[in-house]
Amino acid sequence: MNKIQPEISVIMSVYKENEFLLKRSIDSILNQTFDNFEFIIILDNPENKTAELKILKYSEKDKRIIFLKNEKNIGQGFSRNKGFEIAKGKYIALMDADDYSYPERFEIQKNYLELNKDIDLLFTSYEKKYPDKNSTKYIEKNHDTKKILFSGEGFLNATIMAKSEILKKHNYKLSRAPEEFELFFRIIKAGVSIETLKEVLYIYHIQNKELIDRYLNNNYGNKTFLKLLISNFTYFYRYSGYFTTLFNVFLAFLLTRNKYIFSKCIMLKDNLKIYK
Template sequence: MKSNVDISVVTCVYNEKEKHLREAIESILNQTYKNFEFIIILDNPDNEVLKNIINEYKSMDNRIIFLINEKNIGAAESANKGLKIAKGKYIARMDGDDVSFPKRLEKQKEFLDKNPECILVSGLTVTIDENSNILSYQKRYFNTKIISKVLPYNNPITHSTIMFRKEAVDILNGYRNFEASLDYDFYLRFLSNNLKICVLPEYLVKYRVRKNGISETKAYKQTAFSFYIRELYKERIKNNNVDSFSEEDMKKYKEKMKLDNKIIVNKLNKKIMLYRLYLKKGKIFRLIYLVLTDKFILKKAFNTLRFAFFYVIYSEGVKNKNAGEK
């Protein structure tokens, strides 16, 4: 693999379906921009199916660098292994079951080349199901001027759409070891370090929704860690960019939120899914009852209201629905 690549694409995989992983890999290998390396980290060394698939593509394309963890170390540490060896000026993230549009890397590189003040650029998504059928197009987005104001309250960035400058890795020291929402912490530390986040209002990635995805199985953990990450951000604002994060501090937070108690976690997962359903269906009275009878859901509702305010007032409509395919 040549050392003068412009872009390093970093993907972590664990238990993706074979057809989804193939779609993801091929969407990167078939990019119109060719000068990149593709670093794939397998965080499940016992998964022989994925191992064979990745080795198959590696034998056909020397841009692939394949790392296999000796044991499961989690998304953050796996990603950091990829970031550590990345040679590109720019780093693009990609999930192992999403699909990048053919011109994604070309468009993001061109954007960062032309906008040196931008350290990270994200884009728009098209949502697909497990059979790659299109479910919806992202209809609205927050522009570059607004995104930094929205992020402290909610995370509107899809991880698979981001590309950032390699120097950000040195400044932030990569991802921190959260069990969920580690990308959210990553973005908020961009803000804390005055690293500008920009938005390219074009469709770059097809984002896959799986039946056993995080929205159904880890909704409580995702939400709880988001609350924790926001508190750390507030600490950094007050304390000259220093927060109290540590493995021990996170352990105490998990105990406080009972994140290892399966009964409580499953109960709150169901409540969050009901909250989303009632909100979507406009079942106001059921929604109010749910919010008023659970402090955690009440806190989530306040965040929803704040985000809704930003969304209604500041979000912009997407002008070209077919932009990603051109």
Template sequence: MDMGELISVIMGVYNEKEEWLTKSIESILQQTYKNFEFIIVLDKPDNKLAEKIIKYYQNKDKRILLLKNESNIGLVKSMNRALSFAKGKYIARMDADDISVSERLELQYNYIISENVDFVIGDVDFIYDNNEVQKGEKFPPLFYWQINELMKYGNISIHPSWFLKKEVYIMLGGYRLVNACEDYDFILRAIQEGVRCYRMKEHVLYYRIRNDGISKKNLFIQYISSQKLRYLYCGNVKISYISPDEINRIKGYKYKKIEESILDGDREMDIFCKNFKRKKYLKCILLAIRDNIVNAYFREVFWRNIKFRNMLNKITG
């Protein structure tokens, strides 16, 4: 039986719970596609429990390569370090608190070949701290020209669902140090370089929503950085020509005022979405009217999502 090309799965570990890390590692080791290496970067060298867990699985499965950073260098540098060790033709991203379905690598490998593309984005469901699972929004298969258009309204990909040719990373020089938006920066640069993306309809990952997953400061910074990236992309400005320092710069913003608006708006948007999923449409209407008036962040996200829906309907027929 043809084993197929070697796939390098890359994952960073920092302070994930034992249960999460264990399930994450096992979900990769139990893949139906067997020809892979699993590169795990421990970015918190004093996390002895995580190191013990990884080494336990490494002793059982020689496909695991553990890279232990001498100090905490962050996700971007950790992933770039993993890439420098990767021997596979393809790279699959994974996070240490998520769970891949057993057919993930097989499905994405088959799609990247059958659709003749460079980059495959998977569909995800969400898992919360209490282990409640919530279905993610389901899209039809999206081809590169559709994705290129929809990216004007926000990042329609979840980073740990990525599966792409290693040559794409080489061409772009890996990830850049764009605060809280390294994935959006990467995929927009890839699109601008002619990389052909495909978003599959099949669910490949349980993506964990952590209460401590993003700090208040990072939520503000992520919003500002993503707005800048979206503005550059919509204006057909070559993002690779803009330095990460320029994208990260927040000088001139009324930090405290905008941060409070973002935090309030994010909470209200979460309430709106939960009510919408429960089909409590009257509550949604009342929330939308109120928050469109009082919260600039909610208003911007709400109408951007409306435009996204209209474009999605237009390009998918």
């Protein structure tokens, strides 16, 4: 008997996420109201045996899961690219391993894309939860894609559902943060049609360590990001107080090499949201 062709390919990269949040994340996908999908999970940390065993147990019970394990850590961006290469669905949806998708997320996104054939890539509004249990909802009301991108909060990578050919063609060029920003900037310049749903269909969890590490770790492509900021500075100056401020923070760090001051700036930006 032939397998039913999946309409959606879900891509999730796993590294060393909290075990409880990982389970909740996987469950939130498997319990979607729309169920014709394949779930490609890439373990980007071959030493994470706890996550490997958990994912294997899930895959034994649910044949929609396709499990891949990287031989070494290559970063979320390149791990997702591996998922794009084997994806069979008409659409590709992303998911982060410590977040939560509302049960109706896929159904709503797929129906919207089916009704609006001119849209290539679709985000959802989302709720951002902080370590202190506070949260903020980001409900998109602005249809200017450049202003959304440069707001610093408008597009959330993991809420994407897109036509498969878009992400197969415009895949990630950076392995780690800011891999999503570089991707969004490139696809906007390429004329990809983007829209964001007003419905909150996703919960994005911010971890304490993430607030600093995603910017301080040299492996996270900071030099590439700075080069992107400099080469397109007129865009940022016109559209974004958020990214011009981030540019200044990066520049200060390069000049002073003071990680303490740099980390405090980043934490203020994320926690107090003073640069929106």
